[in-house]
Amino acid sequence: MKKYTFPICTFIYLCFFLSAHAQQTMPLTSSSDDAKKLVGSGMMHLVNVEYEEAYDDFDDAVKLDPNFALAHFFKGRLSFGESRTKCFAMAQQAAANTTDAEKLLVSVADTSLNQKGRHEIxxxxxxxxxxxxxxxxxxxMSEPDSTTRVKLLEEQVAKFPNSPEVYNQMGYYYMMARKDNTKAKECFEKYLAMYPDGYNPYDSMGEYYLNTGDKENAKKYYLKSLERCPSSFSSQTKYQELTKDDKK
Structure with missing residues (x-):
């Protein structure tokens, strides 16, 4: 199990995140404070599309507290096949001893739900x-209607201006939906400035440069992402594709 060592910017971000949880956000029911910290870290990685690190955090939290419903639930969201089914089943079982909010979140694991049903939860x-x-x-992000989702995203940026991940989402909106690369770059640069110790900001910048045809800068940023997380599937795939001709 990994130790709780974070680069300073990530540590500050995590402290802000966890202090918010302590005051005004959904509770985390667990017998282990360390497991709670890991789930807090995992959720931070999750919203920043850093799935590899998020999975490791949730997996470690489960090892510390096998009855931690949300740890099982989030691990299940990042799992597949039988592992996903098992995680969700354990989350639902453990949720019986948690708060109403946690029970409600775990109910998202119901496979009969469509996107509208999940959004309603x-x-x-x-x-x-x-x-x-x-x-x-x-x-x-669960809002089914794309127009409404953009409106909600704009409100989210205004409401949580200190949350790095919202600028990543806005960057992709400008780049993919609006085709406004100037605005997209501004958002990605702000995301990177606010969360320099993460690896997804570099992956997003790589995506931006790849989308604008600047393959050299794309390679540079994908490599920076891999330096921070060698297991990043997205950065690995794109970097290997961009450098395959260099090896010939």
Whole structure:
């Protein structure tokens, strides 16, 4: 199990994130404070699309507290096949001894739900804890209608200007939907400035440069991402594709 060592910017971000949880956001029911810290770290990575690090955090949290419902739930969201099914089953079983909010979040694991059904659950959670930045992210990104989702995203940026991940989402919106590369770059640069110790900001900058045809800068930023997380699947795939001709 990994030790809790974070670069200073990540540590500050995590402290802000966890202090918010202590005051006004959804509770985390666990017998282990270290497991709670890991789930907090995992959710930070999750909303920043750093799935590899998020999975490791949730997996370690489960090892510390096998009855931690949300650790099983989030691990399940990042798993596949039988592992996913097992994680969700354990989350639902463990949720019996948690708060109503945690039970509601775990109910998202119901495979019969469509996107609208999942969004309705996140909307209820959002109403319960309107100051929770992670629940806000789930609420916004689960919105089925793309036009409404953009409006909610703009409101999210205004509401949580100190949350780095919202600038990543806005960057992709400008780059992919609006075809406004100037605005997209501004958002990605702000994301990187706010979260320099993460690896997804570099992956997003790589995506921006790849999308604008600047393969050399794309390679540079994908490599920076891999320096921070060698297991990043997205950066690995793109970097290998961009450098395959260099090896001939």
């Amino acid at each position: 996140f909307a209820k959670l959002h109403d319960m804890y309107p100051e929770d930045p992670v629940l806000e992210d789930f609420y916004v």
